[in-house]
Amino acid sequence: xxxxxxxxxxxxxxxxxxxxxxxxxxxxxxxxxxxxxxxxxxxxxxxxxxxxxxxxxxxxxxxxxxxxxxxxxxxxxxxxxxxxxxxxxxxxxxxxxxxxxxxxxxxxxxxxxxxxxxxxxxxxxxxxxxxxxxxxxxxxxxxxxxxxxxxxxxxxxxxxxxxxxxxxxxxxxxxxxxxxxxxxxxxxxxxxxxxxxxxxxxxxxxxxxxxxxxxxxxxxxxxxxxxxxxxxxxxxxxxxxxxxxxxxxxxxxxxxxxxxxxxxxxxxxxxxxxxxxxxxxxxxxxxxxxxxxxxxxxxxxxxxxxxxxxxxxxxxxxxxxxxxxxxxxxxxxxxxxxxxxxxxxxxxxxxxxxxxxxxxxxxxxxxxxxxxxxxxxxxxxxxxxxxxxxxxxxxxxxxxxxxxxxxxxxxxxxxxxxxxxxxxxxxxxxxxxxxxxxxxxxxxxxxxxxxxxxxxxxxxxxxxxxxxxxxxxxxxxxxxxxxxxxxxxxxxxxxxxxxxxxxxxxxxxxxxxxxxxxxxxxxxxxxxxxxxxxxxxxxxxxxxxxxxxxxxxxxxxxxxxxxxxxxxxxxxxxxxxx
Numbered sequence: 001x002x003x004x005x006x007x008x009x010x011x012x013x014x015x016x017x018x019x020x021x022x023x024x025x026x027x028x029x030x031x032x033x034x035x036x037x038x039x040x041x042x043x044x045x046x047x048x049x050x051x052x053x054x055x056x057x058x059x060x061x062x063x064x065x066x067x068x069x070x071x072x073x074x075x076x077x078x079x080x081x082x083x084x085x086x087x088x089x090x091x092x093x094x095x096x097x098x099x100x101x102x103x104x105x106x107x108x109x110x111x112x113x114x115x116x117x118x119x120x121x122x123x124x125x126x127x128x129x130x131x132x133x134x135x136x137x138x139x140x141x142x143x144x145x146x147x148x149x150x151x152x153x154x155x156x157x158x159x160x161x162x163x164x165x166x167x168x169x170x171x172x173x174x175x176x177x178x179x180x181x182x183x184x185x186x187x188x189x190x191x192x193x194x195x196x197x198x199x200x201x202x203x204x205x206x207x208x209x210x211x212x213x214x215x216x217x218x219x220x221x222x223x224x225x226x227x228x229x230x231x232x233x234x235x236x237x238x239x240x241x242x243x244x245x246x247x248x249x250x251x252x253x254x255x256x257x258x259x260x261x262x263x264x265x266x267x268x269x270x271x272x273x274x275x276x277x278x279x280x281x282x283x284x285x286x287x288x289x290x291x292x293x294x295x296x297x298x299x300x301x302x303x304x305x306x307x308x309x310x311x312x313x314x315x316x317x318x319x320x321x322x323x324x325x326x327x328x329x330x331x332x333x334x335x336x337x338x339x340x341x342x343x344x345x346x347x348x349x350x351x352x353x354x355x356x357x358x359x360x361x362x363x364x365x366x367x368x369x370x371x372x373x374x375x376x377x378x379x380x381x382x383x384x385x386x387x388x389x390x391x392x393x394x395x396x397x398x399x400x401x402x403x404x405x406x407x408x409x410x411x412x413x414x415x416x417x418x419x420x421x422x423x424x425x426x427x428x429x430x431x432x433x434x435x436x437x438x439x440x441x442x443x444x445x446x447x448x449x450x451x452x453x454x455x456x457x458x459x460x461x462x463x464x465x466x467x468x469x470x471x472x473x474x475x476x477x478x479x480x481x482x483x484x485x486x487x488x489x490x491x492x493x494x495x496x497x498x499x500x501x502x503x504x505x506x507x508x509x510x511x512x513x514x515x516x517x518x519x520x521x522x523x524x525x526x527x528x529x530x531x532x533x534x535x536x537x538x539x540x541x542x543x544x545x546x547x548x549x550x551x552x553x554x555x556x557x558x559x560x561x562x563x564x565x566x567x568x569x570x571x572x573x574x575x576x577x578x
Contacts (some may be wrong), residue, residue: 033115034121034122034123035122036058036059038058039057040054042127042129046129046130047134048132049129051129054092054127056093056127058091060117061088064084065111065114066112069208070109071084071108071109071110072106072180073106074108074177074192076176077097081095082094103131103194104128104129104130105130106126108180109127110125128192135192136194138192138194138231140200141187141232141233141235142160143186144236144238146218147515157181157208158182158186158202160179160180160201162179162193163198171203172211175210176201178198196228198226198228200222200226200235204217204239215245220238221509222550222552238514238549240507242311242507243312252322256329257298257331259322259324261306261320262289263288263308266287268309269307270283270290270308273305273307274303274305276294278388278389280294281302282359283357284390286355293421298324299324306319306320334355336352337353338350338353340411340432341433341434342434342435343486346399347400349398350396350411352395355392356424357421358418360419361417363380366378366412366413368400368409369409369410370410376398383396384397391421406438408434408436409435409436410431410432410434411430415429441487441535443487443535443538444483446540447538447541447542448492448543449479450474450546451544451545452478452519455475456475457495459492460495461482462493463488463489463490473502488532489531490530491520491530491531492521492542493519493520493521497516498516519546
């Protein structure tokens with residue numbers, strides 16, 4: 001009897017637990033209605049309240065997802081102290097901190113609260129209240145875009161913030177006072193702002209810290225403070241990447257018979273000063289390590305003057321003693337990569353990248369083949385260095401006779417063609433194919449104007465794989481004309497080279513300088529950045545409109561059309577001869 005009673009009691013407990021469990025009902029029509037807020041404590045737009053906790057009641061059972069990221073609270077509070085609990089159809093938020101006097105608080109719940117049946121998020125859910133006797137009502141809105149963008153076309157996890165001008169912190173150390181999230185088109189709006197003077201910033205918060213990690217996250221900032229005493233529309237942010245971490249030498253030491261200088265990050269410019277440079281002393285750069293080679297010196301050291309600069313302008317200017325030792329360690333094999341697969345019209349151009357400086361070339365085994373038995377020899381005149389101080393990158397230029405047909409041409413190098421600074425030759429043959437384009441598949445011209453008074457301008461034509469197929473450097477006119485381009489889909493990009501160093505430069509938050517402007521052609525037919533080049537056709541009036549720089553500016557119609565079609569800017573330098 002006792003056993004039966006215990007069994008009945010156990011079954012009753014299980015039944016009660018099953019009834020109490022919040023779960024989606026089985027069967028019936030699909031729930032497509034979002035949960036609706038029935039009431040809140042404090043009530044929306046309450047005055048003179050200082051709640052210790054916030055309570056929300058909804059029309060159905062709900063859950064809370066990722067509240068620390070999804071719930072945007074302005075002005076900022078310490079969300080790590082906050083406790084968020086969902087129970088049946090209610091949400092309780094325990095603040096666990098004091099609120100500021102005479103301040104309007106905004107809780108924007110975004111997609112954080114959803115029903116438990118179909119994950120429908122509550123729509124436009126926002127709670128506003130004030131600890132004072134009025135609700136602040138000023139707005140700051142606008143748009144963000146990528147200058148040095150992510151590969152995705154949509155804008156994701158981008159935040160816009162305002163720091164009080166009296167606040168001693170910044171975007172790298174603490175969250176802003178006011179904050180809002182941009183939508184996938186880049187639009188944002190910060191509401192319920194108190195009148196005042198602020199510093200405006202935006203960034204892609206990939207790691208959800210509510211502050212910028214400059215090594216990995218793109219960001220933007222106004223160079224000037226912004227006075228908000230009325231609603232502001234037309235704020236514009238151009239997000240870019242700029243690593244503001246310290247630029248320094250981490251270590252320097254002998255490695256086998258060579259000498260390594262390891263930097264904190266990769267340099268954008270390298271200048272070495274030594275009497276034996278490019279005679280007995282050579283170098284290579286691999287990511288953030290500079291390796292020095294000396295063809296003769298062993299068990300001795302020599303002074304090398306080093307001048308380096310990173311992408312944001314931080315510099316290293318120092319002298320160090322490089323020690324070269326004897327070593328029995330096996331030397332690294334000589335290897336090279338070639339940019340095969342490219343097309344050409346008359347002149348075959350190839351780039352050879354070596355893993356070590358190359359100081360000797362056997363031209364007898366270097367040639368261009370164009371059928372099984374014919375070849376064009378490559379001579380010393382056909383080779384040049386991409387950078388006169390760096391013997392790891394060579395350019396091959398071979399002019400082919402017009403009588404040769406279209407088709408595949410092969411750059412060939414036998415083994416033992418290239419000798420490196422350590423005396424080793426390449427062990428394997430090299431074959432790289434290039435394609436001579438048929439003349440009847442070429443355009444007549446593409447031409448237009450970059451709508452900017454600033455010069456010089458780097459103009460680039462990119463194919464649909466985002467490869468630069470043509471580059472020119474405009475110094476005297478903002479007009480351009482390009483002929484003999486293979487038919488296909490392309491984009492046009494213009495970079496305003498304000499410091500005339502033939503590469504795109506980011507801004508520097510330390511001096512509040514802005515990145516160099518980047519403009520794209522926008523196709524008026526479809527609002528994208530792609531346009532078609534057809535054989536024997538001319539594409540004229542491909543005018544590239546300027547877009548607003550970061551700051552308080554109005555958005556142009558053409559920018560609106562092309563906003564969502566960002567492409568990534570590679571780091572590059574335009575050779576001096578262009």
